[in-house]
Amino acid sequence: ESGATMQIRYLLNGALPAQDVARLLESSPPKERKLLWELIDHDNQGDVLQYVSEEISVQFMKDMDTERLLAVSEHFDNDDLADILQQLPETLVKEVLASMTAQNRARMESLMSYSEDSAGGLMNTDTITIRPNITIDIVFRFLRRHSELPEMTDNLLVVSRSDRFLGILPLRKLLVADTDTIVRDIMETDCDVIYAHQSAAEVAQLFEKMDLVSAPVIDPETKKLLGRITIDDVVDVIRDEAEHSMLQMAGLDDDEDTFAPIMQTTRRRAVWLGINLITAFIASYVIGLFQDTLDKVVALAILMPIVASMGGIAGSQVLTLVIRGIALNQIGSSNARWLLNREVVVGLINGVLWASVIALLTTVWFGDIKIAYVIAGAIVINLLFAALTGTLLPIALKKLGIDPALAGSVILTTVTDVIGFLSFLGLATLFLL
Amino acid sequence: ESGATMQIRYLLNGALPAQDVARLLESSPPKERKLLWELIDHDNQGDVLQYVSEEISVQFMKDMDTERLLAVSEHFDNDDLADILQQLPETLVKEVLASMTAQNRARMESLMSYSEDSAGGLMNTDTITIRPNITIDIVFRFLRRHSELPEMTDNLLVVSRSDRFLGILPLRKLLVADTDTIVRDIMETDCDVIYAHQSAAEVAQLFEKMDLVSAPVIDPETKKLLGRITIDDVVDVIRDEAEHSMLQMAGLDDDEDTFAPIMQTTRRRAVWLGINLITAFIASYVIGLFQDTLDKVVALAILMPIVASMGGIAGSQVLTLVIRGIALNQIGSSNARWLLNREVVVGLINGVLWASVIALLTTVWFGDIKIAYVIAGAIVINLLFAALTGTLLPIALKKLGIDPALAGSVILTTVTDVIGFLSFLGLATLFLL
Structure with missing residues (x-):
């Protein structure tokens, strides 16, 4: 192995942030892209792949065996993984689902039932839920039992015993509240909610209009909490939508890979x-x-x-x-x-x-x-x-x-x-x- | 006044959220836009105007007297107000600045010194700062002294006594930390920071790549904390950038008002x-x-x-x-x-x-x-x-x-x-x- 190759391998495996490696893959012609990919250690590939655009991720993942696919997929948010699985060969997907725990499989199958362009397809299941009848002090103690809160957590979601969505408790309110206040008394019930069948475009409009960081996703019939959508996924929708018209007017695909073969x-x-x-x-x-x-x-x-x-x-x-x-x-x-x-x-x-x-x-x-x-x-x-x-x-x-x-x-x-x-x-x- | 007019007046003044009224103004031809605007009570105009696109806000605000302009501008985030003031007649701006408190005037003048397309122009001054040598328990008590935290607060910013930026304490870490931990021991020092002179495009790229909700803005020379940029402003930059190419390719202006006269x-x-x-x-x-x-x-x-x-x-x-x-x-x-x-x-x-x-x-x-x-x-x-x-x-x-x-x-x-x-x-x- 030449010195230059070792240098590149070093850059790809830790010296550069995974997001930068992802950008590098996206900016490379097909052959170079494949070479770079092979220089990334198996243990690091998942970390990089989560930041790579969907079309390119699918290309890499459809050639993996079940074991590697499972290892890689641990790095993905549930919603992104569901989108990708929907594009992989059915036999592979079956094997992957079979190797998951029952709870994870059920979650993934439910996410995969939504189209990628719907709120359900954008949604993640990493919510932090609390009950309305506890004190702020208990909320703090409950939170401290976590090792870290999920990224983009700006609200705690208040649900009934049967998981019906009741309202949100913004962290900005939680942090200034008296510790003996009851959640019900300060939670917001007229907050913006999203129904699972709404289109991604509607979700993006709501986020832009109301300046949201995250919003709960609700089952329109049972009113049960299904998950939440976060602004990072919505930003992708907004960019895609804004680019859509320009690309389509020139007869180019929406997910056009600049370096397609x-x-x-x-x-x-x-x-x-x-x-x-x-x-x-x-x-x-x-x-x-x-x-x-x-x-x-x-x-x-x-x-x-x-x-x-x-x-x-x-x-x-x-x-x-x-x-x-x-x-x-x-x-x-x-x-x-x-x-x-x-x-x-x-x-x-x-x-x-x-x-x-x-x-x-x-x-x-x-x-x-x-x-x-x-x-x-x-x-x-x-x-x-x-x-x-x-x-x-x-x-x-x-x-x-x-x-x-x-x-x-x-x-x-x-x-x-x-x-x-x-x-x-x-x-x-x-x-x- | 006819029943229809009363009905509209009712819708514009509270029955509809301010964001929807703003959307309505943007979607109206010039004459209707002016009529609608006049049906909005003076007290509500500021609340609506903060959500209206900049080009249209400027049109309304350049016809106001100083007093109304001041009343309206209280609803604006500092960064948005600075952008608008830069487009108003100089005499009007001078009067507005003269009517502000010394502290606000100093802040506004500093914000107005940055171009709209720079990080300084996107930045807000509503940061919550803490010192590194205090315990989490004291942080909680300090926060509880606020009536509410600023919107989009996902991190507390750690600064030295001379206001030098040292790191961030994410709320997601704060909420799971032991109360007797010292801030210095859990704050993140290798976080993404933005220098005031960086371009808005660079800021948008950083936010998209790193999935940020907010980021501190630093003076490149003194390393002092100047403010912070939040994702809601960055989303606007991302949309404008993505639309820019399409509009320019057709010879249209970036801030094209669909209903321009x-x-x-x-x-x-x-x-x-x-x-x-x-x-x-x-x-x-x-x-x-x-x-x-x-x-x-x-x-x-x-x-x-x-x-x-x-x-x-x-x-x-x-x-x-x-x-x-x-x-x-x-x-x-x-x-x-x-x-x-x-x-x-x-x-x-x-x-x-x-x-x-x-x-x-x-x-x-x-x-x-x-x-x-x-x-x-x-x-x-x-x-x-x-x-x-x-x-x-x-x-x-x-x-x-x-x-x-x-x-x-x-x-x-x-x-x-x-x-x-x-x-x-x-x-x-x-x-x-």
């Missing part, structure tokens, strides 16, 4: 290029309708990309704004009409402004004022359609249950291309021939 | 359209170079948008991926070369694949195999350039200190348009005439 990347990109090719051929078909016109006035061929491009740019500005507004839950039926009006007016003003500039430049370039009128008309028409489509399309897609970020940009480009070529070449056919 | 929206959009018009005219100029060729083979005019569009789509996929990788700090000199290689290979494979499909379709459409060869060649060339530009451009812009998300998409489109038209019409001139 060639064939995986090629396949994903090919699909998106294929979909966009249909758009491009539709645009070409529209141009083809005006073959005779193009044959007579070659300046049209030179100028026509300007009309399509200005429409595309204006449309994608509106589309991006509306997609973000929908994601932030800002846009509903009450304000959609105002938004549409504004966008149409903005489109009209900018249409007239830039149509004038383009008409001027065109006149100078081709010395033909009739072409200038035609392109100016087409620009105004296309910017109006861009405003309409950019506003209404994502709202309509959302209503149809289709992700506006994914389908929106393709459809918008089709519209602005088709309208752009149609209006420009159509007006030209009417007025220039 | 018409003229403000028009002005911002106009600038972006103008920049893109330059791109469009450059592309048209390139087409104009081949006027004779277009005059002879009109099919070229029909097909040429396909070449530009496929290049643009492929390029913006790479660009988006690399911009995100840079934002996540994943891409550096060690792996940029691997990434470039992969993108070129992916571009080549997808280029050949889709060039074949397009060639086939073109042959069927125009019954001319020579045009098919020409467009296939142009597609491969353009997808290669798209891969090169999409990878290298954002890395180069970043090195030059230019935001790759803002400038990247315009430059990329220029490249894929120019290369697309140049290669397609150039090859056509060589082989078809």
